[in-house]
Amino acid sequence: MxxxxxxxxxxxxxxxxxxxxxxxxxxxxxxxxxxxxxxxxxxxxxxxxxxxxxxxxxxxxxxxxxxxxxxxxxxxxxxxxxxxxxxxxxxxxxxxxxxxxxxxxxxxxxxxxxxxxxxxxxxxxxxxxxxxxxxxxxxxxxxxxxxxxxxxxxxxxxxxxxxxxxxxxxxxxxxxxxxxxxxxxxxxxxxxxxxxxxxxxxxxxxxxxxxxxxxxxxxxSERLVRAELRKMPAGEFCAEDWLDEDGVTDNPCRIAVKLTIDPAEAAITADFDGSATQVNGSINAVRAITLSACFYILRCLIAEDAPATAGILRPLTLVTRPGTIVDAHPPAPVAGGNVETSQRIVDVLMRALALAVPDRVPAASAGTMSNLTIGGIDPRSVRPFTYYETTAGGMGARNGIDGISGVQTHMTNSLNTPIEALEYAYPFRVRRYGYREGSGGNGAYRGGDGLVREIELLADAQVTLLADRRKFRPYGLAGGDDGVAGKATLLRNNLSNSLASEELPGKCSRQAKAGDVLRLETPGGGGWGKA
Known part of the structure; x- marks a missing residue:
């Protein structure tokens, strides 16, 4: 026809x-x-x-x-x-x-x-x-x-x-x-x-x-992506990065990619074969997430108002090895794969692209959604409550522009819960919320700062954290410094009315009491260029 x-x-x-x-x-x-x-x-x-x-x-x-x-x-x-x-x-x-x-x-x-x-x-x-x-x-x-x-x-x-x-x-x-x-x-x-x-x-x-x-x-959409690929140098561009651990063991988890750019065919291959085997913890990502990260990267190459359609993926060949952290199989847990591993996949793809088009790629952003969940019984209604939120961090700097502070980046695009709405909906009191000054990496252009947030619990609750970038900091590019690592502290209210601190691992769950305070400090973005 x-x-x-x-x-x-x-x-x-x-x-x-x-x-x-x-x-x-x-x-x-x-x-x-x-x-x-x-x-x-x-x-x-x-x-x-x-x-x-x-x-x-x-x-x-x-x-x-x-x-x-x-x-x-x-x-x-x-x-x-x-x-x-x-x-x-x-x-x-x-x-x-x-x-x-x-x-x-x-x-x-x-x-x-x-x-x-x-x-x-x-x-x-x-x-x-x-x-x-x-x-x-x-x-x-x-x-x-x-x-x-x-x-x-x-x-x-x-x-x-x-x-x-x-x-x-x-x-x-x-x-x-x-x-x-x-x-x-x-x-x-x-x-x-x-x-x-x-x-x-x-x-x-x-x-x-x-x-x-x-x-x-x-x-x-396809033509727009292929037009950008034709402008790029031909070759293989390899990069790797690591997730801190899986929440079960302390072993780092590698994510590696080999990008093959073919300007003559206006095509690109993303091969993740070198990534770690799927793990016992919940940071496994299914193939749909890896494909989603690739879609995001290709969409970043074209104009902001370009149509986001299936045509964007036509120039891409995605290679993953089944049973790995980027292509997990049942019964692997995957809660963190969507929020944490997706961010690291983007970081690795960006790092590889920086080898091909260095002036177009920013340094690493916070690289974690710093997921916080709190659940218990709300004493005001005597009914269960569950709170979930991701917390913003610093954006990586890029050539000519400093990174933005306290912003959601890459695979997340959500807002924060306003303090008034948070305290109305949950038995919490927000004691502090602001920028984590000095957490962005230095450089000719400075990475954005992360955030500091302190939440006081007004009821006994279970506090669960699913976060990363504690050991492997957001990388700088072109000689810029890395961003500062993230951190979480549980301040426990004891009988003498003083607070004893416990630094929390990135992936953990703790029973907390009314009066305890959680302090969450998110990573800053990497710097770009030598200072």
Whole structure:
């Protein structure tokens, strides 16, 4: 069949339209969610896919979600024959997911009397608890079964009606069922918003024109990436970095990549074969996360307003060895793979790219999301609570510009929970929150500083930390100094009303008492160039 010619103006309008739909889905999800993690921190992502499951638009949300979400959509399509009004739910990391707290919903969009979906919409949100051993479902587990309820692709909505039995199955396996139900309802609503807007869009185009616009949008993204690759030097560029440990042993965990750039073919290969074998702790990453990190790196090469579509990945060949820390297999725990290993994969890819295009690549940023989860019984309501938050760090400096202080970088794009919202929702008191002065690496351009945050517990609780960059500091480039390592301290309130300090390892869980204070100090970014 001859493909219609697409006018560039029509393509630009279509690109903006589908992107705005993904953004509106996100706004609807944020407004209607119950948990501070979604409502305040915006720990969610939304995207639009064509009828073949190819992503054609992403909201400006979480990179680690967006790059891996297409694999969840394809898993849902393969597993279920979704009908009109159906919505699938899943969180299985081994079916395109990232880790269990990230719950994905997928909805087909049918136009008129067509028998096959014209589009799919999907969203992914991080739930503050999905069961498991540790409140917040983000602890140093040793197998995935300790991390929470694992949901394969199943229908949560059938023909427009919520499947109450399936919903109850999920809610009976979490610590905060009312909050989870509210957030799940918000995700369902966001899917329906996306469906309505896509049907309005489809009514404006003939079917052949719509297909041509989708194909051209994918091709346009591909052309942009290939144009950048043609400007790069040919060769193999190798780099490695390390995660501090897996939370079970003290052994560092290597991540290594060999980037092969072929400007003549406008192609790139990322080979992670030298990375460590999967470990007992929860820092294993599934292949979807590694692919997501590669997607992010390629997207960084092109203009900010370029369409984020499946076409970006066409020039990439990804090589991973099954059973490694970047391509883990069941029953490996993976909670930290999504948040910590994803950051280190980006650091390694950036370090390799710096060998090819040194003036375009920044020094390492904080390299950890400094995940903190706290759970217990709130004395105000006498009901369970689970708090989850990532804490920002310093951005790495780049040629000509200092790094930004106290900002989420690379695979995370969330906000912080405002102090007022935090103290309202949880039995906490924030005693200190500010920049960690002097933590950025020195250089011709200085790395951004990390943050210092002190939280006083007003109730007994279990405190769990999943963080990195304690031993291997964020690297500087071009002669710049490394950023300062991260640190966490638990100040215990004893009977004499004084505080005894315990420096916490990066991956641990502790029982704490009311009056104890957690001090979290995040890493600074690396410096760029000699001072």
């Amino acid at each position: 001859t493909r219609l010619t697409v006018d560039p103006i029509d393509l630009a309008i279509f690109q903006s339209a589908v992107h705005s739909i993904a953004e509106e889905m996100g706004a609807a999800l944020r407004r209607t969610a119950l948990s501070p993690n979604i409502k305040e921190r915006r720990d969610y992502s939304c995207a639009v896919f064509d009828g073949r499951g190819r992503v054609i638009a992403m909201g400006d949300h979480m990179p680690v979600h967006l790059g891996s979400m297409p694999m969840s959509v394809l898993a849902a399509i393969d597993a279920i024959k979704l009908g009109r009004g159906d919505i699938a739910v899943l969180n299985d990391p081994y079916a395109g997911g990232t880790h269990l707290p990230d719950i994905t919903m997928v909805m087909p969009v049918f136009h008129d009397a067509e028998q096959e979906p014209l589009f799919y919409v999907a969203n992914r949100a991080h739930h503050a608890d999905v069961g498991g051993t540790y409140p917040g479902s983000m602890g140093p587990a040793r197998e995935i079964f300790q991390e929470g309820i694992r949901i394969p692709p199943v229908r949560i909505v059938r023909g427009g009606q919520v499947d109450r039995e399936m919903l109850d199955l999920i809610l009976f396996n979490v610590r905060t069922p009312q909050e989870r139900e509210g957030d799940l309802d918000a995700q369902i609503g966001a899917c329906r918003v996306g469906q309505d807007r896509l049907l309005e869009l489809a009514a404006k185009y003939e079917p052949m024109k719509l297909c041509a616009l989708v194909d051209e949008l994918l091709d346009y």
